Amino acid sequence: MLEAINLHKRYHQGEIDVVAVDHFSYRFPAGLTAIVGPSGSGKTTLLNLLAGFDVPSEGEVRLDTTPLSTLSEDGRSEVRLKHMGFVFQQWNLIPTLTALENVAFPMMLAGLGLKERSARAAALLEAVGLGPRGKHLPSKLSGGEQQRVAIARALALNPPILFADEPTGNLDSASGARVVELLLHQAREGRTVILVTHDLELARKAERILHLRDGRLVRVEDLTPASAAVIPTLDR
Template identity: 60%
Template sequence: MTRPSGSVLTAQNLSRIYPSGEDTVTALAPFTYAFPPGMTAVVGPSGSGKSTLLNLLAGFDRPTTGRVLVDGTDLHALSEAGRADFRLANYGFVFQNHNLVTILTALENVEFPLMLAGVPVRERRERARALLDGVGLAARATHLPSQLSGGEAQRVAVARALAHNPRVLLADEPTGNLDSHTGERVLELLTGSAREGRTVVLITHDRDVAALADRTLRVRDGVVTADG
């Protein structure tokens, strides 16, 4: 897939305000930002608005104002089913808890989004095997999540996120439950994905992790500022 050279993911006047009795709570103040290909770290303390931002960028939540554009498509102008289909085709997700399907093997977990997308069995099986090999887990292909270490499960989750070659990869504290060595391996996979031209948005509270990114957004009390 040829990757665009300009911005893939754009937030335009994006905000989220919640009612709170007779008042309101601003979880995310209006901001505009174009996420170019490469890795953008989003940092800030707990409760600062990082997760709200991620949910809006993913289309899991609707903004109070503004919109999210992915290659010019207004994510929130789509129906709920339309957003789900759009995410399947354009997004990959890696969470702090790997969220693998417990009854599927590592290989089947990586295949899962390709199955949902209607990719033929042989093609998706070959793609999944290549991805597991790429994250160093070819020998663990037939293991269930319960038979994997936390780091192995998280690497399977990264492979699954990359299965359909997404334009946008959203990672929410992907190393939060891992030891430092295993976390470094997962970060290598994410930074490698960014170097391949994907737009990677990494939520983290760890300054050392954020230092690996090409650029940084800081969130405090719902206000987003960009370094530089």
């Protein structure tokens, strides 16, 4: 369970304090949650706080009962390795490694043996429809294929939480649709999938949408069938 409690992040710019996230609280359930808002609303800062890439000025992020801000930087890195997967807009594949080696890389960091990580990487590539492309370098793959490799890599250690930051931003519509279906499948499998996007059409495929404005959570849309007609408003 990932929970943000009164999360606040401010930055100092000269003598001015800039508030990027303003007392955000939310408990993320299993399934797909989309975070939307205009440019500068705090979406990426919030994701960085939730994942422990940054620490809050006030409040805390808890993974189960562990506040991430109480951990060292190495401790937060270990949490990310074991409990979180990441899919970014830029894919961030290692250009000198094949698709199979890219997917296996987190497993190497976690200490898995060569045979085990190679077998699991091959199975994950099959799962995202890229089994025959395992020996190809990223430069030999299309953008959509590279993003699917990135998803397979994010799933390498079977994390319960998956973050996706604008995962379809650099893709054509057909490739983007395939990536979205892969993310939806992970949500249906019981993972907590947190999607940051500016695309409202994409966001509406989620079970719930969190609307940010000026760093604040101003509205939560519940799109599950039982409560799709109920749209709580948190404007203040």
